[in-house]
Amino acid sequence: MSEIPYKIYLSENEIPSAWYNVRADMKTKPAPLLNPGTGEPLKAEDLYPIFCEELSKQEMNNDDQWIDIPGEVLDFYKMYRPSPLVRAYCLEKALGTPAHIYYKFEGNNTSGSHKLNSAIAQAYYAKKQGLKGVTTETGAGQWGTALSMATAYFGLDCQVYMVKVSYEQKPFRREVMRTYGATVTPSPSMNTNVGRKINEQFPGTDGSLGCAISEAVEAATTQEGYRYVLGSVLNQVLLHQSVIGLETKAALDKVGVKADMIIGCAGGGSNLGGLISPFVGEMLRGENQYEIIAVEPASCPSLTRGSFVYDFCDTGRVCPLAKMYTLGSNFMPAPNHAGGLRYHGMSTILSQLYADGFMKATSVKQTDVFAAAEQFARVEGILPAPESSHAIKVAIDEALKCKETGEAKNIVFGLTGTGYFDLVAYQKYNDGVMDDYIPTDDDIAASLSQCPKV
Ligand SMILES: Cc1ncc(COP(=O)(O)O)c(C=O)c1O
Numbered sequence: 381m382s383e384i385p386y387k388i389y390l391s392e393n394e395i396p397s398a399w400y401n402v403r404a405d406m407k408t409k410p411a412p413l414l415n416p417g418t419g420e421p422l423k424a425e426d427l428y429p430i431f432c433e434e435l436s437k438q439e440m441n442n443d444d445q446w447i448d449i450p451g452e453v454l455d456f457y458k459m460y461r462p463s464p465l466v467r468a469y470c471l472e473k474a475l476g477t478p479a480h481i482y483y484k485f486e487g488n489n490t491s492g493s494h495k496l497n498s499a500i501a502q503a504y505y506a507k508k509q510g511l512k513g514v515t516t517e518t519g520a521g522q523w524g525t526a527l528s529m530a531t532a533y534f535g536l537d538c539q540v541y542m543v544k545v546s547y548e549q550k551p552f553r554r555e556v557m558r559t560y561g562a563t564v565t566p567s568p569s570m571n572t573n574v575g576r577k578i579n580e581q582f583p584g585t586d587g588s589l590g591c592a593i594s595e596a597v598e599a600a601t602t603q604e605g606y607r608y609v610l611g612s613v614l615n616q617v618l619l620h621q622s623v624i625g626l627e628t629k630a631a632l633d634k635v636g637v638k639a640d641m642i643i644g645c646a647g648g649g650s651n652l653g654g655l656i657s658p659f660v661g662e663m664l665r666g667e668n669q670y671e672i673i674a675v676e677p678a679s680c681p682s683l684t685r686g687s688f689v690y691d692f693c694d695t696g697r698v699c700p701l702a703k704m705y706t707l708g709s710n711f712m713p714a715p716n717h718a719g720g721l722r723y724h725g726m727s728t729i730l731s732q733l734y735a736d737g738f739m740k741a742t743s744v745k746q747t748d749v750f751a752a753a754e755q756f757a758r759v760e761g762i763l764p765a766p767e768s769s770h771a772i773k774v775a776i777d778e779a780l781k782c783k784e785t786g787e788a789k790n791i792v793f794g795l796t797g798t799g800y801f802d803l804v805a806y807q808k809y810n811d812g813v814m815d816d817y818i819p820t821d822d823d824i825a826a827s828l829s830q831c832p833k834v
Contacts, residue, residue, distance in 0.1 A: 387465070388632075388635055390627055399447050399622045400625070402618070406733070408736055410728035411728060413728075430601060431608060435609075439616045464485050465482055465484050465628055471776075480637070482632070484793075484794050486651070487795065490529060493797030494651045496529060502620075507536055513537025514607055515597075515609075516611065518543070519647070519720040521556075522720060527562070528561060540557055541567040545586035566587070569595060572595045572598045577696065585712065589648075589723045593696075593699065594696025611648075612720070621650045621653060624651065628655060639670055642792045642793070643771050643793040644794040645676070647722070675774045676721060676743045678744060683705045683734055685707070687828055688703070688704070691725060693709070703731065704727065706831065707819075708724060709831070718766060750806065751809075752776050753772060754806075765799045765802060768797055
């Protein structure tokens, strides 16, 4: 038996006391957000009507390498962190691979995912600013659940616009949010101007994260004492999620292991960005090398088939422009089970790192993802979220490549959450009725042609 335990735990005192801001070490900074009206770069103050002030400052902060985690956020982290880094001995054995596989498990809290790491920080800053409440979008529902837990803790109102297809597929997740006091509205709704417009333009649409964002932003900016919060994509969210990578690195250091390969699923990029930040920091400073792989669904392939251009972050075109790998803000992904990975764009930080060659990307089909999820569940015991299973699929593929070459690579992947609310998807897979929708080049070209010319 190897000396490395199944679970590599850190103590409570080893939870990081500051978030790591990878932008400080990037030679080419992520491109600034632009005002969609004037095309001018935005300043932190320009964002104050939409986001909390402290979060707007974090959004624009390209300079400070470390940002202290406020004591109240740290206290909340202590209720469910540090999260375990698990050595997947059983999976390794089942695959017969010489590779050593590790996963950082972020699903051991009620929201069932990593999203709570940023939700609690964003709710804290909203409370500190004296706001009444926050509005947000949610795709698969994990972010909305996490935010409702965080707002309940700080006594804030929480209004969630939930992508219609998920609202219908996941009624129980909706009830978790309501139990924590949130109001949940299927998006696109008829409550907002932008929702009515999208419903008119795309009758019977299942919705998308882009639509739900537009609605939540409108709801925040038209109610006194409310601001909008977002669960992914933004620099501030990747900053908060750096807690995942910092703990992963500390745990690996504790057992004297250097990762060779780091794999994560990529929707808007928050878990992957958080997981890789400290490792990429070492690459940026010339201290170490890692192979980093972003995994996206073949149904919504922003990095692998999108363009690196300025685009709207939302379908309703009310948000600022971000330079990112995008499929076009009008792109409507198939109503499949990639859940929170169904977003047309990618974090500007990850987009820049990808463009600069610090990261690779690959896309995988949904039926292959569920096959990997079941294989993992049967040997490692955890029922993974479909999003997380994208990373599992590629970790398994890479471990099988090691079997051919005989290399004992250290493969680390992010297991972002659990799949208890995704059983309709598992049912479809088990019944053999799940299909693999992949957009055509024409579909993508049509939505990209509508990107603003900047
Ligand atoms: C469990 C889980 N993993 C991953 C993601 C993808 O988001 P991100 O790319 O921001 O980590 C989501 C988003 O909803 C999620 O719920």
